[in-house]
Every structure is written in structure tokens, then in C-alpha cells.
Amino acid sequence: MPVVTIEGYGPCTVEAGVRLVRAIESCGVDIGHRCGGFARCTTCRVRFHDGEPEKMTRAEYEKLKSAGLLGEVRLACQIVVDRDMHVEPLMRVSEMGWSDPGPEPAPGVEPEAVWFDRDTLET
Numbered sequence: 001m002p003v004v005t006i007e008g009y010g011p012c013t014v015e016a017g018v019r020l021v022r023a024i025e026s027c028g029v030d031i032g033h034r035c036g037g038f039a040r041c042t043t044c045r046v047r048f049h050d051g052e053p054e055k056m057t058r059a060e061y062e063k064l065k066s067a068g069l070l071g072e073v074r075l076a077c078q079i080v081v082d083r084d085m086h087v088e089p090l091m092r093v094s095e096m097g098w099s100d101p102g103p104e105p106a107p108g109v110e111p112e113a114v115w116f117d118r119d120t121l122e123t
């Protein structure tokens with residue numbers, strides 16, 4: 001089973017195939033997901049220290065590009081944990097002053113994932 005190491009919290013073992021935003025939350029970290037995991041809000045943004053996936057959904061690409069965040073962060077709601085990862089959640093409920101993280105993201109990636117290799121995407 002993959003190990004997700006969360007900066008400031010340490011390692012946590014999760015099930016392979018889980019969305020990263022759900023994995024981080026299941027490890028006890030109050031990551032934001034204000035749009036419910038639809039690649040619309042960017043509050044689930046993480047910085048990768050290691051294990052960044054090559055694949056990216058079209059929805060993640062378009063959102064990061066329009067927000068000027070492409071190459072800076074990734075959206076944890078658009079990533080499936082398929083390997084060990086070391087990440088840093090950048091918008092946490094307790095730091096942002098929100099009353100809650102947002103609607104619970106579904107188990108599977110939404111909107112329906114169209115995958116690209118991020119090296120082939122225009123930056």
C-alpha cells in the first residue's frame with residue numbers, strides 16, 4: 001500500500017487508488033476541498049516534494065492554467081494515489097478560517113477524468 005508523507009505530519013499508509021484529497025483527509029489533515037472535488041476551487045492544492053504523477057486530468061490542467069498555477073501546485077482532488085508521495089497541503093481549514101473543508105469529494109475523480117501526460121501539455 002502506498003505511503004503518503006504529509007509535510008509537517010509525517011507518513012501515512014493509504015489504499016492504492018484513493019483520491020489524494022481523500023487520502024490526506026483520512027490521515028487527519030484538514031485540507032480544503034471547497035468545490036467538493038471538481039477541479040473548480042483550487043483549495044485542495046498541494047506542493048509535491050516527491051512522487052508527483054506524470055498524468056494530469058484535463059480539468060486540472062485547465063484550472064491550473066487559468067489560475068496561473070500550472071507548474072507550481074497540483075490539485076489533490078484530481079490525483080489518484082498509485083505510488084508513495086510526499087506532499088504539502090497549502091490551504092488547510094484551520095489556517096484559512098473556514099468553518100468546514102467543503103463538500104466531501106466522491107471516491108472517484110470528478111468530473112470524469114480525461115488523462116494527459118503533463119510533459120506533453122502546453123505551459
Ligand code: FES
Nearest residue numbers: 037039041042077
Ligand atoms: S479544486 Fe476544489 S476540491 Fe480540488
